[in-house]
Amino acid sequence: MNAMKRFDSFLPLIGVVGLIAVWSLTVQFKLVDPVLLPGPMETFRALWKGMTGGALGVDFAKTVWRTVISTAIATVIAIPLGIMLGSWERLYRSVEFVIDFFRSTPASAMFPLFLVLFGVGDKTKISVAAFGAVLVILFNVAYGVMNARKTRLLAAKVMGASRVGVLVDVMLLESLPQTFVGLRNGVSLALVIIVVAEMFIGSQDGLGHSVFEAQQLFNMPEMYAAIFAAGALGYGLNLVFLLIERYFVHWSGK
Amino acid sequence: MGIDGKSTRRQLMAGLAGLTAAAALPAAAQDKPADKVKVGVFPLSSSLPYFVALERGFFKEVNIDPETIKLMGGPANVAALITNQIEVSVVLVMLEGMNANVKKPGVATYISANSQTKTWQMEQFVVRTDFKAETIKDLKGAKLMTAPGPANFNTAKAVLAKNGLKDGDYSIDQLDMGQHINVMKAGTFDGGYTLEPQATIMRKMGIARTLEAGLISKYILGDEAANSYAAGCALSADFIAGRPDVAKRFATAWGKAIAYINTQPNEARKYLAKNTLTPDDVVDDVPMLGYAMVKDMSPKQMDEWQKLVDFGTEIGVVPEKIDIKKFVAAL
Numbered sequence: 303m304n305a306m307k308r309f310d311s312f313l314p315l316i317g318v319v320g321l322i323a324v325w326s327l328t329v330q331f332k333l334v335d336p337v338l339l340p341g342p343m344e345t346f347r348a349l350w351k352g353m354t355g356g357a358l359g360v361d362f363a364k365t366v367w368r369t370v371i372s373t374a375i376a377t378v379i380a381i382p383l384g385i386m387l388g389s390w391e392r393l394y395r396s397v398e399f400v401i402d403f404f405r406s407t408p409a410s411a412m413f414p415l416f417l418v419l420f421g422v423g424d425k426t427k428i429s430v431a432a433f434g435a436v437l438v439i440l441f442n443v444a445y446g447v448m449n450a451r452k453t454r455l456l457a458a459k460v461m462g463a464s465r466v467g468v469l470v471d472v473m474l475l476e477s478l479p480q481t482f483v484g485l486r487n488g489v490s491l492a493l494v495i496i497v498v499a500e501m502f503i504g505s506q507d508g509l510g511h512s513v514f515e516a517q518q519l520f521n522m523p524e525m526y527a528a529i530f531a532a533g534a535l536g537y538g539l540n541l542v543f544l545l546i547e548r549y550f551v552h553w554s555g556k
Numbered sequence: 557m558g559i560d561g562k563s564t565r566r567q568l569m570a571g572l573a574g575l576t577a578a579a580a581l582p583a584a585a586q587d588k589p590a591d592k593v594k595v596g597v598f599p600l601s602s603s604l605p606y607f608v609a610l611e612r613g614f615f616k617e618v619n620i621d622p623e624t625i626k627l628m629g630g631p632a633n634v635a636a637l638i639t640n641q642i643e644v645s646v647v648l649v650m651l652e653g654m655n656a657n658v659k660k661p662g663v664a665t666y667i668s669a670n671s672q673t674k675t676w677q678m679e680q681f682v683v684r685t686d687f688k689a690e691t692i693k694d695l696k697g698a699k700l701m702t703a704p705g706p707a708n709f710n711t712a713k714a715v716l717a718k719n720g721l722k723d724g725d726y727s728i729d730q731l732d733m734g735q736h737i738n739v740m741k742a743g744t745f746d747g748g749y750t751l752e753p754q755a756t757i758m759r760k761m762g763i764a765r766t767l768e769a770g771l772i773s774k775y776i777l778g779d780e781a782a783n784s785y786a787a788g789c790a791l792s793a794d795f796i797a798g799r800p801d802v803a804k805r806f807a808t809a810w811g812k813a814i815a816y817i818n819t820q821p822n823e824a825r826k827y828l829a830k831n832t833l834t835p836d837d838v839v840d841d842v843p844m845l846g847y848a849m850v851k852d853m854s855p856k857q858m859d860e861w862q863k864l865v866d867f868g869t870e871i872g873v874v875p876e877k878i879d880i881k882k883f884v885a886a887l
Contacts, residue, residue, distance in 0.1 A: 335638050337660045414735060418742040422701070422729045502704075502732045517631050518652070518705045519873060520659050 340523045348523035349530055352512075358524075361512040362531050365496055368508065369539065372428045372492045373485075376435035380488070381481065384443025388477065389469055394444050401437055409434035409495045413503055426503060431495040435488035442484025446477030482547040489539045497532055509535070590621035591802045593795075596633045596642035597624050599832045601753050601842050602670050602678070602787055606646040607831040608824050609813035617812075618805035630705075637663050643795035644806065649787050650861075651707045651868035657883045658875050662793030666884045667807045668814060669788035669853075669861060671846030674770030674780055678845060679703075679711070680755050681771065682764040683747035684740060692719040692767055701731040701739065701748035710871040711772065712749035718775040740764050753834045753842045760838055776867050777860060783846060785861040796885060807849070807887030814847040851886035 322342050328334055329341040352358025387394040409430055416430040450473045458472045500510025509532045516525035597603055606622075609615050615622050625642055627633050630652035633645040638660055645653075645664065653664035672678040683689045689698070692715065702712040709730050716726065728748075731739065736754045739745050741763045749771075750758075758764035768774075772784035789810060796803045817824040821844045828834045834842055848857065861880055868874035 335660070337638055337663075338635055414738050417735060417739055417744060421744045422731070422739075503735065505730065514704070515706055518707075519875075520631070520634065520652075520655055 337520070338522060340526065344523045345526045345530070349527035352524065352527050353531065358509075358512060358528060358531060361507050361509050361528070362535065364507045365493070365500065365509040365532070366535060368424060368428055368496045368500075369431065369489065369493045369535070372431035372496065373435055373489045373539075375428070375432040376439055376488055376492065377485065379432075380436045380439035380484070381443055384440040384481070384484075385447055385469070385474060385477070387440070388444035388447025389473055391448055394448070401441060404433075405437040405441060409491070410498050410502070413499065417503060422503065427496055427499040427505070427508075430499060431492040434495050435492040438491055439481070439484040439488040442487070443477055443481045446480025446484075447473045449480070450476035478551045479547070482543060482551060486540050486543045486547075489543060490536055493532070493536050493539065588619065590616070590619045591799070591805070593620055593622050593644060593802060593806055594642045595622045595624055596627040596636050596645040598627055598629065598633060598645075598647050600647060601828055601832055601834050602845055603647045603832060604817060604824060604828060604844075605668070605789065605810055605813040605847060607827040608816055609809045611827055611831075612813070612816065614809040614812045614816075615806075618809045620802065620805055620809060622806075634664065637790070637792045640792065640794055643792055643799075643803075645790045647787050648790045649705075649707060650785055650864060651873045652705075653788070653790050654865050654868060654874045654878055654880070654883065658878060662883060664790035664883065665793050665796060666788045666790050666850060667887050668810060668847060668849045669783075669785035671783035671848065672770065672786050673773045673783060673846065675843075676846040677755070677766075677769040677843035678752050678786065679708075679771055680750065680752075680769035681712075681715070681747060681767040682740070682750055682755055682758060683767055684743060684745075684764055685762060687746045689747065689767060692716065693721070695719075695747060695767075696721055696725045698726050698746040699744075700726050700728040701736065701745045701750075702728055703736075703749060703751050704730040704732055706871070707868065707873045708749065708751075710873065711776065714867075714871065715749070715771045715775045737761070737763070753838055756838050756841050756843070757835060760841065772864065777863050782863075783848075783857055783860045784864055785857075786864065791885065791887075796887075803885075804887050807885075811849045811851075814849060817844065817847055849886075850884045 325342050329336065329339060349358070353362065387397065412430055412433065413426075416426045416433075420426040420429050454472050454476065455468060458468050463471065496508070497510040497513070499505070500508035501514040502510075505511040509528050512528040513525055513532070516522070516528060595606065597606060610622065622644075625636070627636055627642070627645075630649045633642070633648050634652060634656040636642040637645055638656070647670070648664055650666075650669070653666065656663050670678075681692050681695070683695070683698075687698070689695055695716065700712075702709050709728070712728060713723075716728075729745075731748075733751065733754060736748070736750050737757055740748075740758055741761070747764070747767070755764075755766055755769075759766065770780065770784075772786060773782045774780045777784055791803055791806070822840075825839055825842060825844065828842060829836050829839045853861075858881070865874060865878065865880050869877050
């Protein structure tokens with residue numbers, strides 16, 4: 303049983319080993335032109351070199367900063383608004399179309415509008431990413447509140463809890479698991495928007511800029527290194543929210 | 557005489573048969589299915605020879621049936637050339653093509669090049685109509701944009717430096733070409749390094765004016781009249797080696813289109829409408845480029861071309877010094 307458990311902890315590595323094996327074989331048998339697809343070792347060397355003293359480390363830090371700021375702004379706006387809309391379902395229904403409409407609109411399509419509103423530089427990138435993340439977090443928080451278990455709400459009311467008490471002690475806590483789903487989706491979306499914005503709207507740094515420039519110069523190992531760095535960042539941010547959720551929302555699903 | 561007469565009749569009959577066969581040859585050749593050529597098309601105003609050759613039937617004349625594959629930007633065209641998904645890229649930025657040639661020699665073999673000068677305008681510095689600047693020197697303190705990519709970015713900076721402006725004297729951001737007009741209209745930038753047809757559209761809309769065009773010739777090549785061959789039509793080495801006859805015929809049609817543009821520019825530019833990203837109302841105003849086939853170029857023109865590629869090496873866009881003669885084909 304213990305051996306089985308030990309084996310289970312290595313399960314996530316199977317996918318990684320499989321990916322590297324397929325990649326190595328593709329390069330080995332030249333299934334894709336080597337100019338376009340360098341081998342894993344070459345790419346990891348470029349990743350290591352770039353992250354330890356190269357420009358990639360600076361670009362990575364810039365993207366982290368932009369993503370964190372935009373997610374923080376989105377969180378501050380979306381959570382209170384989501385709780386308010388969720389606790390007042392008729393109000394939510396009245397704005398549901400607008401939320402769903404913009405939630406379904408690719409944020410990159412909003413670049414021209416945000417460029418005109420905020421100019422270039424960090425303001426546009428952060429605001430457009432925050433805009434995308436707000437809607438995702440808001441949607442999840444509102445539904446979390448609306449779907450708070452009725453039996454618990456009734457129990458609180460029967461026991462004489464005030465409206466504010468019900469909102470804070472029952473609805474808010476009940477909505478937290480769903481809120482964290484929103485936060486995880488929100489931070490992933492914010493990262494995607496930031497990277498795309500760094501690629502296409504006036505940027506001198508960031509992982510998106512790094513991918514774009516490497517692509518323009520056909521520096522393929524550097525390009526894949528930047529893509530891996532972006533992937534690792536997205537995975538890391540998701541993991542951070544997952545750990546926070548497990549620590550604070552220990553009642554989730556119970 | 558009898559024998560001679562028979563012989564003459566036989567010779568005559570044979571001659572007639574030969575003539576008939578000769579007369580039938582072009583028809584037979586035309587009956588042969590047209591050769592397919594996969595062509596990567598970035599629908600810009602500088603792709604004009606392709607549309608001229610297509611619509612005026614120059615490809616048909618040489619029994620070629622081009623398959624248009626729309627590809628946006630140099631990297632997509634280079635990747636498609638490397639993987640043989642296309643055999644021709646109708647307009648490939650020179651520094652991007654030469655950079656690709658360092659990685660895989662011959663992948664972008666140019667048969668023609670497009671010259672940009674003060675007359676054949678493409679790259680230029682523009683400013684908002686209400687911004688006080690008469691020359692590039694006056695851009696001190698300005699908020700500038702530039703066409704994206706390291707080649708454009710470094711060229712813009714080099715031109716600013718030649719005008720005495722150092723880093724910090726201005727701010728400059730790379731911006732997707734599709735946004736240039738919007739942001740100038742909104743006043744987000746004071747000016748910038750842009751390309752055609754955006755510059756013509758801005759001027760026509762009254763939101764910006766050109767400070768100076770033909771910048772590469774003047775500031776990078778050091779001669780206002782020098783040809784800056786910033787892009788051209790490239791064939792893959794595999795195509796030229798694998799189907800030399802088809803490649804030669806493609807080049808013949810291409811040369812005919814270039815000759816047509818050079819002799820009848822006003823007629824030619826009408827083919828920009830519907831085929832390219834050039835709006836219909838500016839088609840008649842978009843400046844032409846100086847298209848030239850490699851086989852018609854003088855040593856001076858080749859030197860100008862080499863000088864531009866050397867500049868690419870200087871700014872790090874082309875990773876090593878290369879001899880352009882290795883990557884051109886006089887078809």
